[in-house]
Amino acid sequence: xxxxPLPGSCGTxxxxxxxxxxxxxxxxxxxxxxxxxxxxxxxxxARTAGVSQATASRVLNGxxxxxxxxxxxxxxxxxxxxxYTPHLSAQAIARGTTNTAxxxxxxxxxxxxxxxxxxxxxxxEAAGLIVTMAVADRSPERELQIVRTLRGMRPRxxxxxxxxxxxxxxxxxxxxxxxxxxxxxxxxxLISQYDLPxxxxxxxxxxxxxxxxxxxxxxxxxxxxxxxxxxxxxxSRDRCEGFVDGLREFGIGVEARLVVEAEFSxxxxxxxxxxxxxxGLGDTELVIAANDVMAIGVMTAFRDAGLVPGRDIAVAxxxxxxxAVDVVPALTSVAVPLxxxxxxxxxxxxxxxxxxxxxxxxTNVVLRDSTPRR
Amino acid sequence: xxxxPLPGSCGTxxxxxxxxxxxxxxxxxxxxxxxxxxxxxxxxxARTAGVSQATASRVLNGxxxxxxxxxxxxxxxxxxxxxYTPHLSAQAIARGTTNTAxxxxxxxxxxxxxxxxxxxxxxxEAAGLIVTMAVADRSPERELQIVRTLRGMRPRxxxxxxxxxxxxxxxxxxxxxxxxxxxxxxxxxLISQYDLPxxxxxxxxxxxxxxxxxxxxxxxxxxxxxxxxxxxxxxSRDRCEGFVDGLREFGIGVEARLVVEAEFSxxxxxxxxxxxxxxGLGDTELVIAANDVMAIGVMTAFRDAGLVPGRDIAVAxxxxxxxAVDVVPALTSVAVPLxxxxxxxxxxxxxxxxxxxxxxxxTNVVLRDSTPRR
DNA sequence: CTCGTAACGGAATACGATTTCCCAGCAGCG
DNA sequence: CGCTGCTGGGAAATCGTATTCCGTTACGAG
Numbered sequence: 001x002x003x004x005p006l007p008g009s010c011g012t013x014x015x016x017x018x019x020x021x022x023x024x025x026x027x028x029x030x031x032x033x034x035x036x037x038x039x040x041x042x043x044x045x046a047r048t049a050g051v052s053q054a055t056a057s058r059v060l061n062g063x064x065x066x067x068x069x070x071x072x073x074x075x076x077x078x079x080x081x082x083x084y085t086p087h088l089s090a091q092a093i094a095r096g097t098t099n100t101a102x103x104x105x106x107x108x109x110x111x112x113x114x115x116x117x118x119x120x121x122x123x124x125e126a127a128g129l130i131v132t133m134a135v136a137d138r139s140p141e142r143e144l145q146i147v148r149t150l151r152g153m154r155p156r157x158x159x160x161x162x163x164x165x166x167x168x169x170x171x172x173x174x175x176x177x178x179x180x181x182x183x184x185x186x187x188x189x190l191i192s193q194y195d196l197p198x199x200x201x202x203x204x205x206x207x208x209x210x211x212x213x214x215x216x217x218x219x220x221x222x223x224x225x226x227x228x229x230x231x232x233x234x235x236s237r238d239r240c241e242g243f244v245d246g247l248r249e250f251g252i253g254v255e256a257r258l259v260v261e262a263e264f265s266x267x268x269x270x271x272x273x274x275x276x277x278x279x280g281l282g283d284t285e286l287v288i289a290a291n292d293v294m295a296i297g298v299m300t301a302f303r304d305a306g307l308v309p310g311r312d313i314a315v316a317x318x319x320x321x322x323x324a325v326d327v328v329p330a331l332t333s334v335a336v337p338l339x340x341x342x343x344x345x346x347x348x349x350x351x352x353x354x355x356x357x358x359x360x361x362x363t364n365v366v367l368r369d370s371t372p373r374r
Numbered sequence: 375x376x377x378x379p380l381p382g383s384c385g386t387x388x389x390x391x392x393x394x395x396x397x398x399x400x401x402x403x404x405x406x407x408x409x410x411x412x413x414x415x416x417x418x419x420a421r422t423a424g425v426s427q428a429t430a431s432r433v434l435n436g437x438x439x440x441x442x443x444x445x446x447x448x449x450x451x452x453x454x455x456x457x458y459t460p461h462l463s464a465q466a467i468a469r470g471t472t473n474t475a476x477x478x479x480x481x482x483x484x485x486x487x488x489x490x491x492x493x494x495x496x497x498x499e500a501a502g503l504i505v506t507m508a509v510a511d512r513s514p515e516r517e518l519q520i521v522r523t524l525r526g527m528r529p530r531x532x533x534x535x536x537x538x539x540x541x542x543x544x545x546x547x548x549x550x551x552x553x554x555x556x557x558x559x560x561x562x563x564l565i566s567q568y569d570l571p572x573x574x575x576x577x578x579x580x581x582x583x584x585x586x587x588x589x590x591x592x593x594x595x596x597x598x599x600x601x602x603x604x605x606x607x608x609x610s611r612d613r614c615e616g617f618v619d620g621l622r623e624f625g626i627g628v629e630a631r632l633v634v635e636a637e638f639s640x641x642x643x644x645x646x647x648x649x650x651x652x653x654g655l656g657d658t659e660l661v662i663a664a665n666d667v668m669a670i671g672v673m674t675a676f677r678d679a680g681l682v683p684g685r686d687i688a689v690a691x692x693x694x695x696x697x698a699v700d701v702v703p704a705l706t707s708v709a710v711p712l713x714x715x716x717x718x719x720x721x722x723x724x725x726x727x728x729x730x731x732x733x734x735x736x737t738n739v740v741l742r743d744s745t746p747r748r
Numbered sequence: 749c750t751c752g753t754a755a756c757g758g759a760a761t762a763c764g765a766t767t768t769c770c771c772a773g774c775a776g777c778g
Numbered sequence: 779c780g781c782t783g784c785t786g787g788g789a790a791a792t793c794g795t796a797t798t799c800c801g802t803t804a805c806g807a808g
């Protein structure tokens with residue numbers, strides 16, 4: 001119970017570390033502050049090794065030029081002794097190129113994004129890049145601002161995933177920003193949901209949902225409810241449309257009353273589930289959610305209301321995130337190879353094709369206990 | 375079904391974008407390659423605006439010096455026209471300091487780490503820093519290598535979370551590396567599990583587990599099994615010790631046979647659960663796992679074996695990650711305010727105290743349906 | 749022995765910013 | 779009118795590294 005209940009602050013203890021005012025200045029540096037003992041530079045290494053900077057540079061990096069064995073040893077010894085670490089920013093400037101890739105996600109907490117991020121990170125590290133990640137929190141303005149900042153790092157690639165929302169006026173600004181970045185030689189890759197003139201790894205949300213509808217009808221279901229997110233969210237919209245179109249193939253419609261909209265999160269699913277319970281499910285047999293976490297929220301809401309998911313009412317989601325199988329009953333879903341999506345996006349970005357291409361990623365219906373055969 | 379089944383590659387389509395060999399060189403640049411249209415530099419902006427570089431710099435960044443209103447307008451107009459973005463690496467060099475914070479996690483996929491990362495990212499962005507993230511994949515060697523690379527970015531802080539494993543010989547090297555970084559003015563913060571001479575945000579694993587033991591005994595449980603990870607993993611060990619010590623208060627012991635070791639992941643939990651089922655649980659009433667994801671795996675294994683968790687056998691975990699409440703029965707666990715841990719770590723790092731301090735984070739037992747009163 | 753050439757070391761310059769230092773102009777004041 | 783203090787602009791130094799260009803040496807071929 002040490003921590004204060006205030007969220008957003010960890011209550012760092014006060015830390016008057018001695019002197020009251022600036023009187024007794026720290027001994028070494030004249031600047032006050034941290035009195036940091038300067039990092040060794042290439043110059044220092046060269047001097048210690050008794051060679052020129054150029055030689056030191058050639059030794060310590062993959063230069064084409066050869067250096068005499070003796071000098072190599074000297075330089076390496078000096079570098080080890082001084083604990084030299086090359087200054088990446090300086091290298092970036094001198095070389096005119098960085099070894100950085102940038103990743104913009106909507107939120108790290110969501111397993112969807114963290115899985116994609118995992119794949120992208122793996123691909124980046126395999127290529128010797130270090131990845132910088134920013135969280136847009138589903139705000140287009142924030143996303144725009146992030147891209148603007150990220151551009152300053154001159155990363156080799158910028159990968160955007162998730163938070164694009166249709167119809168905001170930041171759209172044009174974002175396009176402009178990304179395009180300027182691309183003109184300057186960077187590569188941009190979007191992951192699904194975006195609808196912009198850039199390379200895109202496109203998850204087949206529509207097709208997967210449509211196939212899901214077919215298979216559910218095949219299991220004997222006829223009466224459906226839909227839990228979806230705002231129509232402005234491309235992913236949610238595509239999935240719902242696919243599902244509805246799939247049902248239509250069999251002449252099945254969904255009552256408008258039974259389509260509820262909520263946040264694209266577990267909490268949203270919970271709320272939607274409660275809403276459905278409140279207004280009465282009628283003879284609805286199955287609820288499909290635009291999202292696995294929403295579906296899980298819906299199941300919890302139903303269970304709280306005394307309905308047993310999978311027996312009293314079936315539920316299906318989309319995404320096949322890890323927890324989908326841990327939940328009871330295990331959730332029927334549409335598998336999206338999220339890790340591969342991340343990998344693919346990064347590889348696509350690093351292959352620097354100048355042509356904007358769309359790489360389709362197919363999805364895969366996975367039937368589980370939450371939708372038993374009727 | 376477009377994607378080839380090969381993992382690790384997304385099968386980027388071939389892309390002969392026209393010319394067969396290097397004959398028809400791109401028009402603009404003499405270098406071949408991307409023919410990128412150079413990013414505008416401060417120099418360009420200054421020239422366009424008809425002022426000196428110094429003035430342009432003063433306008434475009436928070437300088438102390440004033441600039442005449444007229445020139446300000448000129449410079450801003452020029453910057454907008456040329457779509458100027460300051461080169462962060464150049465700024466870093468000139469200023470001698472970056473606006474970057476580094477975060478090392480064991481894996482983004484694990485909800486534990488991604489939640490911590492979320493908190494840390496939030497705090498960093500609030501402070502105007504951009505965070506670079508690296509994934510160590512539970513390998514101490516990889517972690518060491520990452521720290522080495524990260525140091526080259528001269529981040530303001532390096533935060534390490536999770537993958538420290540006792541007894542490897544990389545330990546000394548890691549300490550040396552981090553210490554050199556700190557000597558050079560960086561701040562290091564470790565999150566729990568580490569046992570190194572640096573600032574640490576310490577999660578009270580031992581105390582939480584001990585309290586959990588007390589409360590479970592209070593519910594009427596007497597016979598326990600333990601699923602834990604390698605003893606080399608500090609977190610797992612602390613939790614197990616706390617739990618065992620808590621039971622000992624009541625004179626209760628745990629049979630060595632009923633302590634099984636497995637990977638610190640959902641898969642490990644699944645394996646451990648199967649192992650317990652195989653060798654027979656005897657009259658065991660409750661299984662505690664070192665980890666929520668392990669506990670969830672154990673529950674799944676039990677269910678597969680026809681045991682109903684919460685009725686036939688109780689299960690408890692540690693961490694209280696999001697999915698703990700979505701699972702059925704909801705999992706009894708020990709809540710760790712992970713997001714706050716991340717926030718706290720970053721704030722601690724940014725407060726640049728030179729003193730190594732340990733900030734304790736208390737934990738909180740949460741009883742749920744997976745451990746009904748007996 | 750001479751010449752051509754390959755190998756390698758080092759001085760200098762470039763990279764894109766910030767910051768110091770100097771200088772011009774101007775207002776205020778005795 | 780001369781001096782001081784202040785404001786704001788610009789030239790140049792600086793940050794840490796890569797790389798170009800030039801000079802020296804060594805070596806093998808003729």
